Amino acid sequence: WRNPRCNGKLPPGSMGFPLVGETLQFFSPSTSSDVHPFVKDRMERYGPIFKTSLVGQPVIVSANSDLNHFVFLQEGQLFQSWYPDTFTEVLGRQNLSSLHDFMYKYLKNMVLSLFGPEGLKKMIPDVERMACQTLQRWSIQETVELKDATSSLIFDLTAKKLISCEPGNASQNLRDNFVAFIQGLISFPLNIPGTAYHKCLQGRKNTMKMLKKLLNERRAAIPGKNRVDFFDFVLEELDKEGTILTEAIALDLMFALLFASYETTSLALTMAVKFLSDHPSVLRKLREEHEAILGNRENTDSGLTWKEYKSMTYTFQFINETVRLANIAPLIFRKALRDIEVKGYTIPAGWAVMVIPPAVHLNPAKYQDPLTFNPSRWEQGEINGASKNFMAFGGGMRFCIGADFAKLQMAVFLHCLVTKYRWEPIKGGNTVRTPGLQFPDGFHIRLMEKTRME
Numbered sequence: 024w025r026n027p028r029c030n031g032k033l034p035p036g037s038m039g040f041p042l043v044g045e046t047l048q049f050f051s052p053s054t055s056s057d058v059h060p061f062v063k064d065r066m067e068r069y070g071p072i073f074k075t076s077l078v079g080q081p082v083i084v085s086a087n088s089d090l091n092h093f094v095f096l097q098e099g100q101l102f103q104s105w106y107p108d109t110f111t112e113v114l115g116r117q118n119l120s121s122l123h124d125f126m127y128k129y130l131k132n133m134v135l136s137l138f139g140p141e142g143l144k145k146m147i148p149d150v151e152r153m154a155c156q157t158l159q160r161w162s163i164q165e166t167v168e169l170k171d172a173t174s175s176l177i178f179d180l181t182a183k184k185l186i187s188c189e190p191g192n193a194s195q196n197l198r199d200n201f202v203a204f205i206q207g208l209i210s211f212p213l214n215i216p217g218t219a220y221h222k223c224l225q226g227r228k229n230t231m232k233m234l235k236k237l238l239n240e241r242r243a244a245i246p247g248k249n250r251v252d253f254f255d256f257v258l259e260e261l262d263k264e265g266t267i268l269t270e271a272i273a274l275d276l277m278f279a280l281l282f283a284s285y286e287t288t289s290l291a292l293t294m295a296v297k298f299l300s301d302h303p304s305v306l307r308k309l310r311e312e313h314e315a316i317l318g319n320r321e322n323t324d325s326g327l328t329w330k331e332y333k334s335m336t337y338t339f340q341f342i343n344e345t346v347r348l349a350n351i352a353p354l355i356f357r358k359a360l361r362d363i364e365v366k367g368y369t370i371p372a373g374w375a376v377m378v379i380p381p382a383v384h385l386n387p388a389k390y391q392d393p394l395t396f397n398p399s400r401w402e403q404g405e406i407n408g409a410s411k412n413f414m415a416f417g418g419g420m421r422f423c424i425g426a427d428f429a430k431l432q433m434a435v436f437l438h439c440l441v442t443k444y445r446w447e448p449i450k451g452g453n454t455v456r457t458p459g460l461q462f463p464d465g466f467h468i469r470l471m472e473k474t475r476m477e
């Protein structure tokens with residue numbers, strides 16, 4: 024196991040122990056916001072490309088921006104999206120890569136219509152209304168645990184936009200099952216009642232049942248109305264002759280979309296508020312931008328417009344800096360489809376490739392004082408899309424379809440927050456990380472309405 028077979032030269036690195044490889048070291052938690060010690064130590068020892076073995080799978084780790092970029096660009100040619108088997112098992116019958124294909128082949132109109140500029144434009148009033156109502160609720164509570172509270176908001180927003188499910192009992196029920204699913208996702212796979220894994224599988228089963236019920240209800244409703252959400256597009260596609268999209272695949276896709284948006288955007292928002300709490304000058308500048316938007320309006324109470332949203336220059340810099348430092352997706356997996364020669368090494372066919380975005384985002388050669396939170400560093404740089412040095416939303420063909428949706432939700436939420444409220448942190452706000460996951464330790468704040476004088 025120490026010297027795996029290879030028709031060329033493997034990168035340096037250790038394959039650890041038989042079977043477990045270096046799995047235990049990989050999962051050791053760290054509270055630093057720097058590159059996780061598992062990766063950092065090995066980068067120092069072996070350089071930015073090294074081999075290891077995790078849960079029985081040989082892996083090439085890439086902390087090199089050229090190789091990361093190459094991996095993203097070669098999607099479907101030399102590499103393919105891949106997730107560990109346990110992940111795919113609980114996430115759905117379909118493997119995630121084929122869901123991607125379905126989404127782009129059969130539901131491309133849905134992707135464009137919901138997440139393209141036209142769809143986003145239409146969303147602003149709903150997002151603003153839901154964010155304002157949520158903040159008002161928070162302000163009458165003694166304290167708010169932000170991760171949980173923003174997760175609930177994001178879930179409601181996504182469910183509203185994707186399946187027109189209004190916040191209320193149905194949405195709460197859906198979310199409870201979804202949360203049971205998420206909580207057991209990274210657990211020992213022992214399927215007996217009482218275990219987190221069992222609850223996870225039950226949670227997924229119940230969520231799928233509820234989604235199916237909602238889809239059936241939609242089917243029974245009067246046909247011919249305008250397409251407004253995900254289910255409308257699915258029904259239209261299902262009725263087309265020769266389609267190979269099935270109801271089961273559509274429900275898996277729906278589930279994957281809820282999953283992809285839920286943890287990510289809520290974590291980004293939690294970290295955003297934490298960064299604002301820690302950096303009063305950034306908060307001041309952000310507030311100025313949003314108060315100027317209100318100041319320039321004829322009627323202060325009219326809702327946010329697309330033009331106003333597009334004018335939030337500093338807010339977009341702030342969001343980019345937040346996702347750079349928060350490293351919400353700390354690793355991205357692919358699998359090599361054949362032997363690949365790159366940078367003087369061979370990546371053997373079948374090996375996993377683990378791209379490490381934090382190694383790029385925290386590289387001092389690319390970002391001055393990389394651990395310092397400084398939104399103004401984006402003044403000069405490209406703020407949209409991905410680059411060799413910015414891959415918070417991935418890159419290449421699989422660039423996040425929800426990136427603009429997430430940014431819109433964040434910007435509108437921040438607009439309501441900084442123009443109407445002030446807050447004080449009560450406790451928590453630190454993050455415990457493994458190379459693949461992060462858990463905020465519970466960030467509690469007290470939210471208060473801001474008077475005009477403030």
Ligand code: HEM
Binds near residue numbers: 356417
């Ligand atoms: C701050 C929030 C978010 C972050 C940091 C984020 C990050 C990412 C990253 C890094 C990828 C690439 C994964 C890969 O290459 O394997 C990705 C893909 C994806 N994201 Fe997001 N995401 C966010 C929000 C969302 C939202 C709100 C949605 C949907 C409503 C979404 C839907 C997706 C989907 C469907 C993919 C897969 C695309 C594909 O395989 O082609 N994401 N995201």
